[in-house]
Amino acid sequence: MSSSGLRQCIRDVSPYLILLVAISTLGPLQFGFHLAELNAPQDVVSCRVHQYQSVSSRLSSALSYISSSASRDNSQVATSSALPDCIPMEDAQFAVVSSMFTLGGLAGALGSGPIASAKGRLLAMRLTSLFYIVGSIIETLGASVAMLAIGRIFSGVGAGAATVIVPIYISEVAPPRERGTFGAMTQVSINVGILATQTMGYFLSYGSAWRWILAAGIVIAAVQGFGLLLVPESPAWLAANKSATQARRVLQRIRGKNYDIAEETAAWDDSAVAPEEEGLLDEPSAPGLRRDSNTSKASGKNGGHLGFLEVVRDPLYRPALIAAVGVMCAQQLCGINSIIMYSVSLLRDLLPINSALLTIIISAINLITTVACSPLPDKLGRKTCLLLSIFGQGTSALVLALSILFETKILSAITVLFFVAFFAVGLGPVPFILASELVGQEAVGATQSACLGANYVATFLVAQFFPIINVALNERFGGAGWVYFIFTALAVLCGLFVLWRVPETKGKKDVDEVWGRTRRLD
Template identity: 90%
Template sequence: MTSSSGIRQCIRDVSPYLLFLIAISTLGPLQFGFHLAELNAPQDVISCRVRQQSVSRFSTALSFISSSSDKDQPTVSSALPDCVPMDDAQFAVVSSMFTLGGLVGALGSGPIASTKGRLVAMKLTSLFYIIGSVIETLGVSIAMLAVGRVLSGVGAGAATVIVPIYISEVAPPRERGTFGAMTQVSINVGILVTQTMGYFLSYGSAWRWILGAGIIISATHGFGLFLVPESPAWLAANKSATHARRILQRIRGRNYDISEETSTWGDSALTPEEEGLLNDPSDNPRRGSTSSKTSAKNNGHLGFMEVVRDPLYRPALIAAVGVMCAQQLCGINSIIMYSVSLLRDLLPINSALLTIIISAINLITTVACSPLPDKLGRKTCLLLSIFGQGASALVLALSILFETKILSAITVLFFVAFFAVGLGPVPFILASELVGQEAVGATQSCCLGANYIATFLVAQFFPIINVALNERFGGAGWVYFIFTALAVLCGLFVLWRVPETKGKKDADEVWGRTRRLD
């Protein structure tokens, strides 16, 4: 009975217009997933390790199309080479350049989103995506591919900061956990799309169509953002509360009561001059000072260093950054970015096909688990996810070491599925729940910056450490013992330092404090 009433309430809360806004805004994180995994399947072809892969996996029709395109190959190859010669270290650099750009985008987008608005920042992400995708598609050298990856990474880093904030500000309060998971769902859609394309287009110069698809997605994203309004919460805090109410009413639907959501927005929009006249400091100097300080905090313009130095925000910052790092250090991108090369000689089925299956399971489990943070709690989902991934990493290491191929394949699927329970969606929504609106931009930037540093470490050093350990100890799979140990450390961190935010109306309630007005 409770479950059915909850579903009915969710249907009443969600308007078609809200679904449209979510669909357009999440094209940003979708491209993050797309670019993150775009080099995985065609790695051997792009790096000239395999000049022409077999196309026996295609149907007769696709084989005919492939052979027809091969006839025209001299025309294509005269403009663009079929591949760019790279060894493992050079390919790792090209792959990891994406995370370097992501770090820049993550750190720079928070201040822009706070001062100029969420919509302006999202439009900038689509511009970086378009330019980066074009350069990648036309890449003829390692440097050119790396530059394209950096620019695409800037867009991705910014998108993964801004979009979760935007979604949390337009989603109904009761469904913020569910809609917050849409960031991770869209990332998984992007991964699945690019892995599927890679399965069919990893031959000759066809891999350029994979990268070229990024241009189409980013252009669609950029156009769609011209139909999306600014965040009502940002407008209410920075410009016009009246305009913000009109937009929120349109998002919620004509008959939806928004009074509870807007109760703290003020009664009207005031210009800075009007606010100065109303808050005359000569009337009460102490009150004027307090009003100014409160206004600065409510307007969401706290900078990165202000948040870091303020002991009020430090526990939240540590918790959010730690969870973001845990998302990567438990090893998910060792599968997402390198599964084809890692599993090529280990498993009894085609590794590229297994990668598609992995991506599909990741998407399905993320969608299926999206209500869990609202039902079980954020912290519970994180601990379940970390425990599951740690156990899976241990079993995967042993199964690869002892060449138990079927068990290895099954364990990889469990490894990805457990990621979707908590480590996938929860980190993206946690920052906006641990701090107030005045600090969420800077906090989210810091969190995603840490996330991209952790992603860079995995992307750059996983293949190197994997090869080194295999040569040192013999066999394969030793690197997953490291991920097992990291999962234990991450679990202890979450247990001790991360509070539960489920059911808490604001950051003050999360941390059990009373906001002082003087």
């Protein structure tokens, strides 16, 4: 960002706006937190305690003081709870527990769009905090595989809804010139959650102390719930569904007393008050398709709000839906969650340093590179960043497979870091903003929900089958690392898909211009 652009950003952004973004992004933060919460303590949770005794013994005095004021030694902490220290699980059972989070996420992603549209963004975000609290409580008190799975389903519902609603809310409260920057905060907050839970896992992976990791989710969700009492409804939603006057008051409060909101609210008197102008994303920088007689027969249904089946059936929107859903699937199929969710157990015996510590380093690099690379989509283009990211992850997967196979430990550790860094270049942030730039406002709600739904399906496939396929390939061919040849092949396929089916949206003034330069939609 140039110095003039930075000064403009400072003028546009009020402290109140920063507070709203900080509170709302606690939702995606918990997505990252719950996604990775079982990674570091996996062997402890599943009763393979002996593998973490060295960490436990080193930290017993400090952790026992924190965990229980009534106990002064580590063994007392481990046995003082009425809950079991661990829950016996095989790899397949652990995979089921992990993947239940993504099934809940799928339900939350598909169901949150209609609620946010009909009842408002604020109510929908408050419901996510409720699901997070319930899920975290069940997980913390879980004494069986079934209880852990049920808790993760509830947490997943909250996560799926949050990853749909929060980007919508942020796009509607952020200044138009800074929407790209603030849009990246969703991915940044996810990475903060991942880093937090991986760090806690490094210190609390012993005895029954892993339950403190899960209990932290209750605290975060409670903070989110109370914080949302300070958050107003989206001005764009108010203008479309309630009162333009009320919407202006809220927007003026968000921008500050001396900020001129006339340009942002110019269209509200004429059309934004009408329900047909209300979409799940209200972003002037990505205006909808022209409403003429040739646009779409479906555009007149549901007050201008199209459902998923209407978007699928309409040839006008189908190419955009395929492109957006394909990119969301590519985000997961290139293998990022094989590292985020299973890196400790996968890399435990393969790398020259403690794998739990390496996971913290990985999460930190993921966060740092996401922040550093957030301007790249606006500078290099969305499609270019996606292709760079996919190529980098595919190459890293190939090198990782070979380095693990030939037991080149230093190279394996370095390659894992590059694997995560390349994810932040494009596959991390771009899929969350692409849907709003590929379709008009009348279809963006259905498209966004479909994209997040596809993302959770792909995440479920990786979470459920990665450890099973990894073990099967290692037993079949001997050695380890064979599964990353599969991710290499998937990266090639994803790269070809992006190259052929995803248009560049950088610098395009509207959706018509995006698709007019690539293919006809009639």
